[in-house]
Amino acid sequence: MSECQVTLIPDGPALIRGADRIRDADGVTHEATRPVVAVCLCGLTQRPPWCDATHKVAVKP
Numbered sequence: 001m002s003e004c005q006v007t008l009i010p011d012g013p014a015l016i017r018g019a020d021r022i023r024d025a026d027g028v029t030h031e032a033t034r035p036v037v038a039v040c041l042c043g044l045t046q047r048p049p050w051c052d053a054t055h056k057v058a059v060k061p
């Protein structure tokens, strides 16, 4: 079993280091093609499950 590290960025994505695959909320598996991948937590990305930096322009309530 490999180990991965998750870092939560305030008001941003989860940075995941060392994962081979990410499974989204619908159960779909996505290949992690880089050593560190950013998974969207804000729900605004146009390319889920990956963060596309849309969170930076999102207006907070």
Ligand code: FES
Binding pocket: 011, 012, 013, 014, 039, 040, 041, 042, 043, 044, 045, 050, 051, 052, 053, 054, 055, 056
């Ligand atoms: S966390 Fe970056 S677009 Fe959602």
